[in-house]
Amino acid sequence: MVSSTLRIDPNEASKVLAALNRHVMIVGASRGIGEALARRMAGIDGVRPTLASRSYNKLSGLKMELDNPLVQTTTCDLRDDDSIDDAIAATVDLNGPPTGLVITAGTHKPTPLDDLSRRGRERFDEVMRVNLTGPFFLAQKIADHMTRGGSIVFVGNSRAHSGMPGRHAHAAAKHGLEALVRGMARELGPQGIRVNMLLPDGIETPLGDSLLNERAHRSGQPIERIRKRMKATHALRRFVKADEVVDVMQFLLGYESVAITGQSIDVSCGVIR
8 A cells, every 4th residue: 555645835834824823913003094904904814913003992993893802902102112112012912923014104294394383393203203213113123023924014105205395294204214114124134024115195095085175275175176186196097095005015914925025116096296
């Protein structure tokens, strides 16, 4: 009688084992893209999402709605070093070392050139802290817990390349993130950790709607006229949907993208610069 041995490709086996132990930390999970990603990850078998946000009440409501025992929540304020440290400690304690980190949290507060006030400077510093410094410190510390195969995804803004009048801090922070992504990708590459960035714009979320409303109020024009004019600056003549951004996030967190790192991927429906 001839015995046979089942041979399993070691690469495929490691993927299967890793898929059963995927822990994704999502910072900014209480709204917009972060919430959409949280809902997506909570619906995938074997994924343990840790949801983080400044608004713990919103996270608690979302956790109850998702009704998934693998979903955990923690507070995280990117403006506060202690809050970042506490969030990381809680995340690792609740769900183990993350295999994925996605930072969607950010602020879009105006920082106009003609605002020379002290409050204007404080607002500029806050935008830089939330959109650049805080995300870097968080990713830097999370990477120390990650093992090979880890994936870090930042969210930028496709318009930051050409500057954003009235929102200079936002543009500077998001453009600066791209430099960090490239540097971190090279430094973490030998450890098997990938770092990438998505560049959306005009996302169909409540925040996107509020920005359009603000622009309409400031210009005195109807919001539909503002919306139509903004869509005309996109090659596809429409805004990107949150789930479409999440599709690319999921790809970057998965094993189909193991050869992609240090990249900024435009998901803006083709913003015309």
